[in-house]
Amino acid sequence: xxxxxxxxxTGWTIxxxxxxxxxxxxxxxxxxxxxxxxxxxxxxxxxxxxxxxxGDPSRADREVEVLGxxxxxxxxxxxxxxxxxxxxxxxxxxxxxxxxxxxxxxxTSGIGDARLFGRYTVYRDxxxxxxxxxxxxxxxxxxxxxxxxxxxxxxxxATLQLGSGSWDPFGxxxxxxxxxxxxxxxxxxxxxxxxxxxxxxxxxxxLDASLQxxxxxxxxxxxxxxFLYGVLEGNLLYRGKNEIGGIDDRDxxxxxxxxxxxxQYVTKRWIVEAIVQVPLVQDLNGDALEDDxxxxxxxxxxx
Amino acid sequence: xxxxxxxxxxxxxxxxxxxxMLATLGTVSAQTERAVYVLQADGLACPFCAYGIEKQxxxxxxxxxxxxxxxxxxxxxxxxxxxSLTEKQxxxxxxxxxxxxxxxxxxxx
Numbered sequence: 001x002x003x004x005x006x007x008x009x010t011g012w013t014i015x016x017x018x019x020x021x022x023x024x025x026x027x028x029x030x031x032x033x034x035x036x037x038x039x040x041x042x043x044x045x046x047x048x049x050x051x052x053x054x055g056d057p058s059r060a061d062r063e064v065e066v067l068g069x070x071x072x073x074x075x076x077x078x079x080x081x082x083x084x085x086x087x088x089x090x091x092x093x094x095x096x097x098x099x100x101x102x103x104x105x106x107x108t109s110g111i112g113d114a115r116l117f118g119r120y121t122v123y124r125d126x127x128x129x130x131x132x133x134x135x136x137x138x139x140x141x142x143x144x145x146x147x148x149x150x151x152x153x154x155x156x157x158a159t160l161q162l163g164s165g166s167w168d169p170f171g172x173x174x175x176x177x178x179x180x181x182x183x184x185x186x187x188x189x190x191x192x193x194x195x196x197x198x199x200x201x202x203x204x205x206x207l208d209a210s211l212q213x214x215x216x217x218x219x220x221x222x223x224x225x226x227f228l229y230g231v232l233e234g235n236l237l238y239r240g241k242n243e244i245g246g247i248d249d250r251d252x253x254x255x256x257x258x259x260x261x262x263x264q265y266v267t268k269r270w271i272v273e274a275i276v277q278v279p280l281v282q283d284l285n286g287d288a289l290e291d292d293x294x295x296x297x298x299x300x301x302x303x
Numbered sequence: 304x305x306x307x308x309x310x311x312x313x314x315x316x317x318x319x320x321x322x323x324m325l326a327t328l329g330t331v332s333a334q335t336e337r338a339v340y341v342l343q344a345d346g347l348a349c350p351f352c353a354y355g356i357e358k359q360x361x362x363x364x365x366x367x368x369x370x371x372x373x374x375x376x377x378x379x380x381x382x383x384x385x386x387s388l389t390e391k392q393x394x395x396x397x398x399x400x401x402x403x404x405x406x407x408x409x410x411x412x
Contacts, residue, residue, distance in 0.1 A: 036401025038355030076355075079401035126346030126403035128376045178348045180374065220374040224350045268354040302354045 028210035029275045029296055030233050031187045034133035034176035037076035045072040047298035053289040060096045062289055067091040080121040088112035094160050112145040113163045130179040138171035158199040165196030183212040202240025202253045209234045224268050231262035254284030271300040338382040343406030344397050347376050355400040363392055
């Protein structure tokens with residue numbers, strides 16, 4: 001791989017599709033839920049993440065690390081309609097070996113692309129101790145992140161920039177079945193990425209599923225005890241090839257399947273949680289970098 | 304005034320005073336009674352969601368305390384002395400929280 005090509009693409013899309021996903025109710029950690037946000041109420045979520053990708057088969061031996069803090073604020077417009085704002089802070093680092101054999105590191109940090117979206121519950125079936133809901137959602141990713149950052153090597157590759165520079169709409173539908181003992185969430189979504197600065201990220205389609213099972217307390221007592229959930233989440237993610245100047249980047253895009261075990265402790269006012277995303281299958285194009293793992297931990301607040 | 308008439312007036316005034324006192328006591332008693340309502344909220348299945356229902360009900364004028372029992376799905380609303388809650392108010396509050404009111408029962412404390 002020539003140096004210019006290495007600098008043009010990390011071959012690994014560090015887009016927000018993977019890190020700015022979830023709503024702030026008691027919910028999966030890697031995507032959304034159909035559970036409500038009460039009218040006039042706020043929920044806040046902070047999620048910290050560490051993501052690493054390596055194993056580059058090319059001589060560039062690229063490695064990418066991302067540290068992030070993703071803030072989500074949800075507000076209930078009505079009992080059925082909620083609005084969400086997502087703002088990430090990211091610290092990205094790309095290590096690679098140049099054609100001359102020198103090992104260099106390129107990095108950037110700051111606010112990434114924000115997301116605004118709304119979610120409306122179109123179907124609700126409530127019964128004692130359980131609920132089933134279906135809620136479509138739609139929104140847009142705003143170009144709030146810096147998309148023309150540079151270092152001593154010149155402009156950073158588009159995939160390393162904090163923002164895409166483009167206005168990218170997305171939408172999908174999420175369904176939730178929740179009982180006192182367990183919760184199942186499933187989501188299908190699509191993000192239409194648009195061009196900016198001569199670069200266009202490939203579109204993103206994903207299917208997500210989550211099972212949360214109450215581990216403790218085994219027997220419910222009076223009042224509202226805290227719940228400790230054991231969680232297993234799965235994410236099937238397809239990314240189209242990026243385009244550079246209208247030409248496909250053959251070392252980008254592909255299909256990945258992640259499986260993620262987790263623990264989550266839920267009370268009336270707050271939630272603490274942590275999850276590890278491990279790739280099970282990665283069928284990526286060309287020399288696109290593969291994910292090693294992602295760790296997320298955070299909290300949510302009702303107020 | 305004849306002695307007999309004076310005694311009769313005195314007795315009447317006494318009875319009137321006692322009646323007023325009893326009436327006043329009755330009012331005070333009624334005012335210290337707290338109405339308690341037990342609501343059945345369908346769809347409530349996790350602790351984080353209970354907060355929304357409690358907060359919506361707590362915003363209603365006259366509501367003193369709200370407590371939830373998640374296993375039974377019941378929400379107990381205790382009113383301030385003399386205040387009351389209608390089923391319509393309760394239904395709207397539970398709906399604003401994103402849930403469904405199935406039952407509404409009134410009992411006194």
